[in-house]
């Protein structure tokens with residue numbers, strides 16, 4: 714007998730839209746603003762977890778092997794146990810922190826940025842730059858495999874949302890007004906990421 718796991722209830726998705734409005738999305742101009750338009754599909758119909766392929770990185774920022782692993786799926790209750798309310802609203806409800814409010818938005822220390830939900834490696838300080846927006850900005854992810862970019866039409870704007878490949882966390886948006894060499898600006902919420910400083914003398 715196959716035991717079926719139901720990770721999310723339909724009712725849980727019903728409140729996403731309402732919750733997304735709770736914090737500072739004034740005029741919808743914040744780059745990460747907007748409810749997630751469609752819920753993620755955490756598990757296939759047969760109840761088996763969806764598999765994803767990501768690139769692993771050491772805390773020192775060294776690229777390790779590619780791995781195919783089950784997607785990280787938790788209930789809202791479980792997310793609340795490991796996230797602050799602010800982290801939950803941003804990463805799990807696509808909220809946006811106020812500009813210049815995120816811890817370390819202007820940090821320039823060497824290190825890597827991991828997903829606050831699942832520790833997937835997302836960005837390196839090597840591609841971080843000061844965009845002047847008040848949100849941590851990068852011109853490239855640490856590995857394309859580790860993020861998902863999808864179109865987001867919320868707030869009557871055509872934008873590209875950036876989420877974590879491993880756990881579907883909302884991270885921010887990507888725009889095409891960034892610096893060389895890519896011309897991209899990955900505009901992230903500081904609260905969606907955990908900074909791992911590079912060890913001194915390494």
Ligand SMILES: [Zn+2]
Pocket residue numbers: 828829830831832833877878879880881882
């Ligand atoms: Zn994640």
